[in-house]
Amino acid sequence: MKITMIGTGYVGLVTGTCFAETGNDVTCVDIIEAKIEKLCRGESPIYEPGLEEMIRRNVSLGRLHFTTDLASTVPGSDMAFIAVGTPSSDDGRADLTALFKAVESLAEVLDRKTIVVIKSTVPVGTNAKALSILEENAGHACDLASNPEFLKEGAAIDDFMKPDRVVVGVRRPEVADVLHDLYRPFLRTEHPFISMSPESAEMTKYVANAMLASKISFINEMANVCEKVGADVNDVRRGIGHDARIGFAFLFPGVGYGGSCFPKDVRALYVTAIDAGAESHMLTVIDEVNNRQKTVLTDKLESELGSSLKGKRIAIWGLAFKPRTDDIREAPALVMIDRLLKLGADVHVHDPEAMENVRQQYGDRLTYADAKYGPYSTLEKADALMICTEWKEYQHPDFALMRNLMKQPLIFDGRNLYEPSRVADAGFKYYSIGRATTGG
Ligand code: NAD
Numbered sequence: 001m002k003i004t005m006i007g008t009g010y011v012g013l014v015t016g017t018c019f020a021e022t023g024n025d026v027t028c029v030d031i032i033e034a035k036i037e038k039l040c041r042g043e044s045p046i047y048e049p050g051l052e053e054m055i056r057r058n059v060s061l062g063r064l065h066f067t068t069d070l071a072s073t074v075p076g077s078d079m080a081f082i083a084v085g086t087p088s089s090d091d092g093r094a095d096l097t098a099l100f101k102a103v104e105s106l107a108e109v110l111d112r113k114t115i116v117v118i119k120s121t122v123p124v125g126t127n128a129k130a131l132s133i134l135e136e137n138a139g140h141a142c143d144l145a146s147n148p149e150f151l152k153e154g155a156a157i158d159d160f161m162k163p164d165r166v167v168v169g170v171r172r173p174e175v176a177d178v179l180h181d182l183y184r185p186f187l188r189t190e191h192p193f194i195s196m197s198p199e200s201a202e203m204t205k206y207v208a209n210a211m212l213a214s215k216i217s218f219i220n221e222m223a224n225v226c227e228k229v230g231a232d233v234n235d236v237r238r239g240i241g242h243d244a245r246i247g248f249a250f251l252f253p254g255v256g257y258g259g260s261c262f263p264k265d266v267r268a269l270y271v272t273a274i275d276a277g278a279e280s281h282m283l284t285v286i287d288e289v290n291n292r293q294k295t296v297l298t299d300k301l302e303s304e305l306g307s308s309l310k311g312k313r314i315a316i317w318g319l320a321f322k323p324r325t326d327d328i329r330e331a332p333a334l335v336m337i338d339r340l341l342k343l344g345a346d347v348h349v350h351d352p353e354a355m356e357n358v359r360q361q362y363g364d365r366l367t368y369a370d371a372k373y374g375p376y377s378t379l380e381k382a383d384a385l386m387i388c389t390e391w392k393e394y395q396h397p398d399f400a401l402m403r404n405l406m407k408q409p410l411i412f413d414g415r416n417l418y419e420p421s422r423v424a425d426a427g428f429k430y431y432s433i434g435r436a437t438t439g440g
Contacts, residue, residue, distance in 0.1 A: 169201025318389025
């Protein structure tokens with residue numbers, strides 16, 4: 001199949017590359033020339049494990065192409081996917097400017113009844129609105145399907161290649177048949193292909209993300225209660241997770257969820273509910289609990305070091321909103337950095353992949369870890385270490401070396417990476433989430 005993919009972000013690039021991997025002829029289009037230039041050189045503009053190798057392989061086999069020129073690729077395409085960003089507006093609504101712009105540009109160059117598919121996460125009713133724009137501008141009837149994406153950054157290729165399910169929203173069963181055929185190589189293990197109306201498909205994506213976000217906010221709130229009553233949230237998590245009705249997924253306490261999806265999607269679904277005249281108590285609370293959770297680690301640090309951090313050096317390990325990505329959108333680490341800078345701290349940071357993105361935002365207001373010495377280079381004369389992302393390389397650090405480098409033996413672990421008694425034995429005062437503070 002000849003496919004055009006509009007938008008080469010975390011979703012568009014992975015989707016386009018995976019479609020090429022199964023033998024389709026895919027052209028990815030973006031409006032950012034620098035991105036396309038990089039991709040044409042075989043370099044991925046984002047960090048996603050395994051992606052760059054897959055891009056290179058498919059480019060060299062002549063199945064994957066990159067351009068900024070939509071008009072050069074759409075004519076002759078069997079399908080065109082739209083995977084542009086839909087960020088939050090100030091009022092919480094999804095900002096659909098890029099999406100509708102992409103639809104208009106596409107309509108200008110459609111030369112026949114190509115199947116158009118919205119992969120971006122969009123509120124209910126967007127497909128219908130986009131269809132009328134498409135048909136009006138193209139001057140003929142069009143098929144516009146919705147195909148929400150459920151991949152996780154950091155495991156995106158695996159998720160795309162082996163999805164738990166594929167959901168499509170269509171108006172005609174024939175369109176679902178074409179999409180089913182396209183996805184068949186990814187569904188060989190009998191995972192379902194679920195066809196429904198565009199409205200239900202749009203809603204499915206938001207409900208899935210709100211459900212996952214609610215699990216995180218729930219366990220975070222329980223962690224805070226555990227701390228107050230002398231329980232250990234990790235034991236509680238183990239105690240409930242074996243219940244098949246509950247499970248373990250998304251029940252790790254921490255410093256809140258971030259990223260380009262959960263925060264904006266929970267807010268957008270809340271607005272959808274309110275606009276529709278439906279009540280929505282849970283969605284407000286999920287978001288509120290999460291915003292509050294992003295401050296708990298700095299609260300603990302302030303209670304230990306005082307609220308003026310002038311002259312204090314604070315190290316932060318982990319800046320990306322989660323491991324195995326360089327994405328820092330709405331990352332909890334950024335909330336902490338802002339507060340630490342406001343309180344006058346000298347902030348030294350490390351992340352295996354996200355430092356460049358943070359540097360673009362904060363410039364020389366932060367000190368960045370030395371590439372050669374890695375995370376330890378942030379610890380010299382540090383008054384405290386804060387851990388915000390659970391990268392694997394932080395799991396077994398050299399506590400003796402850390403103790404020697406740091407001015408004060410203080411660790412604030414926002415991801416519960418370590419066994420509290422072990423860190424205390426290594427000479428540290430150790431704060432974590434939902435567990436008793438040890439050492440000191
Ligand atoms: P992104 O911001 O990483 O990428 C979007 C890309 O679209 C950018 O490169 C941008 O330049 C490009 N673009 C914008 N307008 C364009 C146009 N008119 N023509 C061509 N390119 C254009 O976004 P993302 O993280 O890939 O997310 C895309 C959509 O998928 C969003 O709606 C998001 O909510 C959803 N989603 C994201 C994830 C995720 O993990 N990131 C997972 C599932 C769904």
